Amino acid sequence: MLVVSISLFLLPRRIQYPATLLLIVSIIIFSGQVALQAFSSTNPVHISFIRLFGDEIFLVIDQISAFFILVINLTMLTGILYAKGYLKPYLPGKSKKALALHYFNFVWLHISMLLVCMLRDGLSFLIVWELMSFTSFFLVIFESEKASTIKYGIQYLIQMHIGFAFLLVAFLISGMITGEPVGFESLEKYFSEQAVFPLFLLFFVGFGIKAGFIPFHTWLPHAHPAAPSHVSGIMSGVMIKMGIYGIIRVLTFIHTDLLAIGIFLLIISFISGVIGVILAIVQHDIKKLLAYHSIENIGIIGLGIGVGVIGMATENFTLATLGLAGGFLHILNHSLFKSLLFYTAGNIYRQTHTRNIEMLGGLIKKMPKTAFFFLLGSVAISGLPPFNGFISEFLIYLGMFKELHTGDLMLSLLLLGGIVGLVLIGGLAIYCFTKVFSVVFLGNPRSNQTEKAKEVEGSMFISKYIIGFFIVFIGLLPVLILKPLAGVVSVFVTDVSALTAIAPSLQGITISLSIFILVIAALWLVRKWVTKTKPIETGPTWGCGYTGANPAVHQYTATSYADYIGNLAKYITGTRKHFKPIEKDEIFPAPRKFETHSSDVFEDYLVSKPSGKLLKFLDRIAVFQTGNIQHYLLYAIVFMILILVLTILNLV
Amino acid sequence: MVLNPVVIFLVSLVFPGVVARTKAKIVGRKGAPVVQPFFDNIRLFQKGNVYSQTTSWIFQIAPVIYFSTIFMAMLFIPLGKQPALLSFEGDFVVFAYLLAFGKFMMIAAAMDTGSGFEGMGANREAFYSLLVEPAFFIVIASMALLTNHTSFYNLFNNLHLESELSYLIAVLSVYIFLWIAMIENSRLPVDDPKTHLELTMVHEVMVLDYSGFDLALIQLANGIKFAIYGALIFNFVLPMQDYFVAQLVIFFVVQLLFAISVGALESFKARNKMAKNPQWILSLSALAILGFLSVLIITGKIILMD
Structure with a gap:
């Protein structure tokens, strides 16, 4: 594989991309096969990998690994498909070597992520973990001619290594105390003999930096905007999930003291979810906004897993199953809509050369297909039916509501907290995405380059159709994913009958949402038929009788839309306004500037x-x-x- | 079962009329007949449309989706012993999120006009509905805690079986739902449908640019939304009633009382200061949490000193 991927440097420019595509597809076919095999068997699949310092190292693929492998493969496929169109404007300016380096790292990021999910041995795991950080670092600094890109790239690399240090220490502690070879397997013994929480905390910090839990999230809002869009899509869609994978993998070895861990996960996820979305609302850089949204979604995933762990600790199998299933499904869902949103944001950046949403506007008329897919992603990420985000949140909700009655006082209060958290996150997400969709795509263009924007070529939509299909498919037919989910959850919980028990609910959702779509379609036809004979006029928007306003300026901006949240949460967002108030004796006020800034x-x-x-x-x-x-x-x-x-x- | 949406729809046709009539009576006017809003809608359906040049297909499809979400929400409402057309575990989550989807589209449509005023209204709508949502879910959570069920039908039908104390919860829930209904339907004290100044409008300003068929759909949907909340309130107060006719009579009486009280509240209550709205709306969630704590006491999870 190494030889083949190095040959990318030697190939002529023209076939570099097809060769990379071929490589990625062959990796997908190979790993996908193994993953499917692992899905169908109850025991983990063992494959001999390499010999390292005389020890034979195995790839171990259980259902959790298989699930993550499938998620990685799907997003890598859409990523490489999208990269073709996205990289086109860069081709003339980049040397053959620079492009080859990019493709090379792309392939190796894919391989390293797959290996992260499969390796159990400590040393080799840390090596591929490091490889993942490095390859993604090189992908981030693709536009290395910009000074800020390098700066944020380095910042990313440093933070990854802080995480790495925590992981190293955690692995070494477990290996030293148990006397077993360093690796995940030694954790089984460690956690059964020693205090669970401190070592878990070390692992959580190490993996949490990758996943982007607040307060370890600070690299995300800088690295994502700096990276090219297909890379941001992949990093946000799947790479940060490797942190989640690590936490989940560690959790499989913990059998005692789960309650404290569950509560810890629940609280930190609640904070990540709510604060992540609040910080997202006040952003103006579309990719930075999406990056903060990844933190929010990591929070939702964490809520699901935390609730699941609490369920495991209190032997509430319904809660455990539904919480974990919701968390796992949200991993898949988030990889879908977040990559879709980053790819569409890439379209916008490519055509308008700006990421500042205050410069955009009215793009729905210039880029209708991009607008459609962005809307699809926005509605899905807000967790609204009939799309996939709703299903994962529904599973978590249902688990929590079902167990309110049976648990003790503390459990009931925790669950109420979880419910309120999900509700708040949902409401804030709607607030955020109505803002970004409306300001970018609706109304009037706010700058010249936006006015001249054109739709990107059709081939850039192949990946979006694929993602869109899955978003709608999971949203409308959630029953079909119950079985694979049950397989993944069964690694944790022996009795997953709760998942099959909610099949009627999911069928109910399918029926209601089908009716919903039919009603919309029917009503649309009726509307067409009724208004066919009626006079249709167009005119300017109602401006209170004043027609002299500049339509581009006389609009609600992203800043004003975010103002409520900026004020409500000013201690978190650090929103500051700079302006000079008009003096009393100033009869003819001088021109003024109004600026707002927010930080984290x-x-x-x-x-x-x-x-x-x-x-x-x-x-x-x-x-x-x-x-x-x-x-x-x-x-x-x-x-x-x-x-x-x-x-x-x-x-x- | 099929009857539930039908009666809710029937009520929705006269509901805004009753509210308007009550308000007229209180201030000493004669007032329009209660079916006037219904006739207004019919007239609107026959009219043509005027669109702003700025708008796109979002503006045209939003009323259709908005109406459909509320139509669907209607199918989730049980009436006493009559189960809803669509009833399954967790149906209230679908109910709430469908309504949210409709709101999402209406907010986007308001922003689609590129008007500063409509943006302001859309922004307020998004903010207020995000603040009010927790109250709804906490009330439902208290009911789920009390009854150990997770569908509208079972929640309501088992509410009063456990203990007589549950009537306390029902009263509190009705109170909270009344205000949720007022906020969700953009009424006083958060929003004033009578206001003529765009700057102080919330819902009204969002639909400023709508006309004809689309406006009629929105008005119709708003009526249904009111009737849905009325039906939910009816479910709280209904003493177990096996007689279908009696149930139906109680349903209409509750809806009538609800409409009259909305009219009365609107007549006697002043509008909140805009900046005070968030606190006021959040106080509903605080009340809902009080309800939740009381249920914890009722179910014996919090044991008070004896």
Whole structure:
């Protein structure tokens, strides 16, 4: 594989892309086959992989791995299909080597993610984990001619390594204390003998940085906008889910003390979900907004898993099954609509060269297909029927509502918290996506380049049709995914009958949503038929009788739309307004500017301020580094005298 | 079963009329006949449409989707012992999210006109409905906690079986639902349908650019929405009634009382300050949490000192 992928550097430009596509497809076919095999058998599939330092390393594929492999493959396929059109404008400006490097890393990101899901051995797992971070880093800095891209790329790489350090320590601790070879398998023994929570916390931080749980999320809103859109789609769609995979994998080895872990997951997911979406609302950069939305969705996934873990701890099998099933399904769902949204955002960026939504507007007329798919993604990500996001949230809801009665006081209160969390996230997501869809696609264009935008070519929509199909399919026929979900959940819970028990509900959803679509269609036809003979006029929008307004300016902006949330949550979003109020005696006011800025309180206090302080401290130390040779000689003498004195005093 | 949507629909035709009539009576006017809004809609259906040049297909499809979501929501409502047409575990989640989908489309449609006023209204609508949503779910959660069921029909039918204390919960829930209905239907004290100033409108300004068939659909849907909430309130207060006719009579009486009380509230209540609306709406969720805590006490999960 390595040889084949290196050959990408040698191929002529023209066949670089087809060769990459071929590579990706062959990886998908190969790994997909194994995954399907693992799905159909109850025991994990073992495949001999390589020999590392004399030990034979196996690929172990159980149903969880298989599920993640399928999700990865689907998104990588749509990603590479989309990359063709998206990269086209870059082709003339990039050298053959730069493109080859991009494709090479693309292929290896795919391979490393697949291996992350399959390896159980500690050393090899950490190697592929590292490989995943590096390949994605190179993918992010594709537009390396921009200084900010490099800056955010490096920031990403540093944060990944902080996570890596936590994982390394966690693996080493478990290996040292149990005396078994370092790896996931040693956790079984560790967790049965030692205190569970501290080591879990180490793993959670390590994997949580990748997944983007608040407060470990600060790399996401910078790396995603910096990366090219097909890469952001993949990173947000599947790569951050590798963090979730890690947490889930660790959870499979924990059998005691689950309640504390469940509550911890529930609380941190609640925070991630609600704060993630609040921060998303105040963004103006469309890709940054989507990045914050990934944090929100990680929160929903975490809510599902947290509720599931609480269910496992309290032996509430219905709660455990439905929570976990909802969480797993949301992993798949989010990979679908988030990649769709990033790809459509890529279309917008390609045609208008801006990501600032305040410069856009009215694109639905210029780019109707893009608008349609963005709307589909928006409705789906807001968790509204009849699309897939609703189904996963429905499963989590149903699990929580069903167990309200049976649990004890604490469980009831926790579940109420979970319900309120999901409701709030849902409402805020609608707020956010009505904002972004409306400001970008509806109304009048707000800038020149937006006015001249044209639809992208048809081939860029192949990937979107594929994703759209799955979004509608899962939304309308959720019964069909019950069986695979039951397989995945059965790794955790032996009795998954709760999933089959809710089949009537899902059938009810299918029936109601089919009626819903029929009603819409029928009503649309009736409307057409009735209004056919009626006079249709067009005119300007009602402007309270004032017709002199500039339609592009006289519109609601994203800033004003977000104002309510910005004010309500100003301690989190740090929204500041800069303007000079009009003085009393100012009869003819001078022209004025109004600016708002928002930041991320976690980034300010957890990343920027500490690293700023560290830099200041290091600056202070740097007074020793004078560049003057006499000084350095003096240091050497002082050091030697110090040694001498210490030796005399018997201190060293 | 088939009858539920039919009677709800019938009520919806005169509901806005009754509200208007009550308001007229209170201020000493004679008022229009209660079927006037219905006639207005028929007239609108016969008219042509005027569209803004700025709008796209979103603007045209939104009323259709909005009406369909509310039509679907109607099919989820049981009436006493009559189960709903669509009834399954978790149906209330579908009910709430369908309504949210309709709202999503109406907000997008308002933004589609490119008007600053309509944007303002859309923004407020999005904000208020996001604030009111938790109250609905917490009330349902208290009922699920009390009855251990998860569908509208079973929730309502088992509400009063457990203990007489549940009537307390029912009263509180009716109170909360009354205000949820007022907010969801853009009535006082959050929104004032009478206002003539675009700056202070919420729902009215969102549909400023609609005309003809589309406007009629929206008005019709609003009526049904009111009747749906009336039906939910009816389900709370209904003493177990096996006689179908008696049930039907009680249903109409409850809806009538609901409409009159909406009219009366509108006549005597002043509108909130815009900036105070969020607190006011959130106080409903706080009340709902009180209800939830009371249910915890009723079910013996919180044990008070004896």
